Amino acid sequence: MVTPAQIFYESLKTEATKKAYKIGLEKFFEYAHEDYDSIIKLESKKIKEIIKEYVIHKKDLTRKTGIPSPNSYNAMMTPIQSFLEMNEIEFSWKTIKSLYPPKIPTANQLPYTDDDIRDLLGATTSLRNKAFIHFLASTGVRVGATPDIRIEDVKEIEEGAVVTIYRDTTEEYRTCLTPEAYTCLKKYLEQRIEREPDSVLFTRKNNLTPLTSTSAQDIVRNVRRQAKLSIDNGRKSRKGKSQNHAFRKRFEITLASCDLQQRFIDYMQGHFSGNSKAYFNGVSDEQLYTQFKRAIPSLTLDKSEKIEAEKEKEIRTIKEEYDGALKEKLEQQDELMQRMMLELASAKYFAYETRYAECFGGKNPDFKKLAKVMSNEEIEDWNRIIPIVQGEKNWTIPLGTKSEVLLRDSKEKREIKDIIKILKRRGDTSGNIQQLEKMLDEF
Template structure:
């Protein structure tokens, strides 16, 4: 039969949660002189009174020392409530929560500035530390996520990279590395002993042992001590800066100032709903990085690199504008050329209609008759322009079918017709016209 502690810890999903819940739960047991098994044997009202006494005890400590923070009571008491509920000991927590102290403004909420981060980078010679600081600065990732990131989770895109966070979990998302941050990461990995695709991205100082959540927290803490940032004088104030979360604050504010779409900003911080996640499943790494590129100049810490990136951006914009204008002009010229060709083709059709009136008059010209009376040159000319006039039907005349005799007959018929026209104009009454017309019937 499962014990109360087994039932409770089986309900928790992550190691980190189990660790925190165990800490606060056992502190409560220590105060109450109880354990996992004995506490659930007490009457619910007795348990409730012990919890109230515990809250009052904690409040006394808060008033005297400031610890625990008034804002942390939910975190302290939730493990106790969860343990009891999992063991089916339930009662109203309303009166207990009414005992919690009033919350105070949260401290350490400011973001790092570029100068702050440059000071941190200047305070360490470790390639690991530099890469880690650049990584947090560029990706905005939670420091607690870094121990689980693998080398294969980093995919190079252009000069930077796309990084998958919490791979193969329901919390999976992607964020990006600037070229500057990616360069720092590559320098660090080059001197690593273990750098297989499935190796962890960051290790401890020995370059072998993976970072733990605690050691990941310590990386920036230790560098910050070396840097002796002026902001450390007010760390526990509203003007203070959290050692790790201040990177995330800067990331969010910077992306917003660079006009990225809000849904991309939220996604690259791991803030998304089910619908949003479904949307980003269809967004490629290249598309994500294209959005991120807008923020690269602002996220870049090296001024020379930033200036170069801004110049490249200006050049790209100018080139795109020039290419666009050139394309538009060529399209206009092409349109004009097509219109001129169409007008020329229409004029040619009219000329042939005038010349060979007997072949026109219906819905379409008599192609077979035209093929007999036109010369090869005329047929070639006709076939060149007729598709410009008639696009729905094929009015081209087959070539290469006229025999020499047909060509000769066609020429003679034209000559006879010309003579008849001249005689008619002259008013000839000699009967010559009648004889010539009979000759035409022979052809």
């Protein structure tokens, strides 16, 4: 016999969603002293009362500690509502939602300015880092999508390029590179050891290992720290700028200011509604790039004074005409963003739980063991995402002493040294050995 839990989880499309919803549901069950099977045996009126008590309990925690955030209640309660509806227990949620606390202004919502991005580019000498920052600024792509992009996904058009994101998936879409960004990308690829068409577009420091979601985020975080941008440096603030999403905000606002059709702006950000995606199946790369060309002068960072003046005029226009519309759109997207953040953090947690299964199994993970098997990058990534997934307990992992940190770093150094030894044995004369030795000096 199919259980209530099976019915519910079969309705969810992705593992990340299942993980996020499971966490939300089990927190509710723990509070209610119920489970998947027992809760649906209660009368609807009783269930509704329990849910109201749960919301009030959470509001009390919000008032005392700030956790959960007032903006997260929709995302927090959606798993409960979905589970009940999939098991044919329906009632009006209007009175329940009226208990949610008022939302507060969303933090870190401003876009990067051109000067911010110039500062980022000036703070690094790495061709990989420069190409990566140009890529984000020109395409508006999500940082999490970059590890899966291949060299063959970049198609040259005129002096720029069209890039396919999430190729061969239901989320596939295309966006574009300015001539400036494409030129920087080609310089980076020219010095790469591995650059076959099916090779990943961006690699880690050794130019061999594919970029991961964590290391992709680390690129911007580390360069941003080096640039010492006066934009709150990641602290939550109404005037702050999200480490990675600020690129997408600049991209969207810039395209809107250049009078691109809204359906093209949405498509080049991977936003689909109705039959909008089907429409773009018939739009060629050349047609897409023709639309994008309107924004090239404003997206380009190395501008003449004339282009700068034109851009300022366009920004004033967009501010006057679109402020109201943008504000409304951002409010509509707030709930979706909260849910996406939870799903992303939950997916990462699930990945670590799978990778280091021997450290899990009890009520809490074995943090001492995790600190020994994880790399420094993984520990920093864990500490960023874990408050979103587990906000009620402190699950952060200390980096430890300086010697412990250095010991973890030495693992990557050993990998590079091993590669150098192999190349020397083979008598490699292509210059790869010198590049790798230079990388060791940069550690």
